[in-house]
Amino acid sequence: MKILDEIDDRFLKASECAQEVSKMLEATRLHYHSNFADNQGYVDHSARVMRVITWNKSLRGISNGEGGKDDQESEDHETHATVLDKLLAWEKKLYDEVKQGELMKIEYQKKVSLLNRHKKRGASAETVEKTKAAVSHLHTRYIVDMQSMDSTVSEVNRLRDDQLYPRLVSLVEGMAKMWTNMCIHHDTQLKIVGELKSLEISSSLKETTKQHHHQTRQFCTVLEEWHVQFDRLVTHQKQYISSLNSWLKLNLIPIESSLREKVSSPPRPQRPPIQALLHSWHDRLEKLPDEVAKSAISSFAAVIKTILLHQEEEMKLKEKCEETRREFIKKKQGFEEWYQKHLQKRGPTEEAEGGEDGTTNTSRDHVSERRIAVETLKKRLEDEEEAHQRHCVQVREKSLNSLKIRLPEIFRALSDYAHACADSYEKLRIISQAQKATVSS
Template sequence: MKFDYQRKVALLNKQKKHGANPETLEKIKAAVSHLHTRYIVDMQAMDATVSEINHLRDEQLHPKLVALVDAMGTMWDAMQVCHENQYKIALALKALDVSQSVKETADYHHERTIQLWGVVQEWHTQFEKMVNYQREYIRALNSWLKLNLIPIESSLKEKVSSPPEAENPRIRALLLSWHDHLEKLPDEHTKSAIHNFAAVLHTIVEQQQDELKLRAKVEESRRDL
């Protein structure tokens, strides 16, 4: 539309310069006027759409993202408390005297070890997904915001009643800060620790399997005596 209008204006000026007949000039003027009116209407509609998008961005999306960040902060605080309690329990168990405990692996010991191994593996998978999905989500929002903040260029823009463009909305600082914190997150160290924990459990599972097989052979040999 804009380029059609500009071409018609250029044609009108050219015809005027070359002294075209009045009838031709009137036809071109009518076409220019029609395009100008359509252009103004389209720009007003676009301004209204942009204004509504910005309203949704500032009044709905931003508060919901703030609430999401607050909820995630609460979640991580609760998780930290749980991990600290687990650490205290682990230290207490480490201090127990197990010299009198049964050293042989029972079937239920083996089953619980397999169960724990599976849970830790799933923990690693879900933690990795959570971090990756969150990074992708914030990157997508930042990419969208960059497009959202691009001003609409128009040679007729000043002639249209347009809402002022918010060049630095509140959501921008939130997304940039969120993105920076996610990029600095030491998730690789955490994933490595969980992976190593799972590897240790897998080794224990294999040792228990060997022990159970050996015990089964011994018991079978006893029955044959």
């Protein structure tokens, strides 16, 4: 039990290592995504963001009703989630502008075609001039809309480089620190379980109690939940970084148009710092030995399930023994009571001397039959008790041997995974530091 307590203590310390990252990701808060927020008191962050970004520039310095700045204005206190929400709001705005621009371009092209037809067919000067004015008006509107769209693109890129990227760098640094500390605790656990090799079963018989069985069942449930949560951790990490990579690919595609020759578009960096970080992050997550760790947890859970089945079989044997014991006690008491009455009825002298008549022989046969039935039941009880005791020893031996083999396997897998994560995030941290140094120089 001391060994298991030490292992449990290391799990608690390992969980404390994740507090900084959990705080960074607001893991303990309930998140209501702005896409699905309703009117039941939940804040629609995108609506608030759009309310701020569509204000006139001259209003940005005006404080809110409480005498302070709007909380959306203070970018220093933005969280990872709110930065993503702001990006979503601007991306929605960009989508609407691109869609509107495409519709206007189609309308413009139709007017140009109409103007060409008028010229070709020799339409009146008034008709041609009227169509030219419409074309010029649409072209001007299109240029203005494209300039607005370029401003939106610039803001998306600013959020990407000045807000999202620094928070991803902070997340990398937090993960590097977390996994480095995790390595220490999982390595210690691996060393602790090595002490199980010298552990032997005591000669004293110990049965599986209901409490022990209940704790084993709880342990099995915890292991299954651990496997589920570990799988979610791995899956969600990969999905998030994969989603960011997919978004970045689209983000880096320039918005082309045949009408943009007169529009002064903002320069688009070909390789923003976030690109190298996300590409490397994605590749390193794919190379982590998570399947080995998941398999180790799953295998250990299966071992505990097997132990649970052995315990249930042992408890059934004990219950069977108890039923047989109750039956034996009842039958023995019944026989003794009957035999006493039988002696009183026939008399002890007559029973002792016996006789040659058929009545006496029948009586003796009847007594023998009852005595044999009791002795047979007693023998069955002894056999069942022996089988139960033998099974108790087998359950303890199988349980201990399974723990001796499987515990080192699972903690070796966890230790290897922790070291792989620590190494990956340390290299990602070096990449981000190198990019920072390049930008500074």
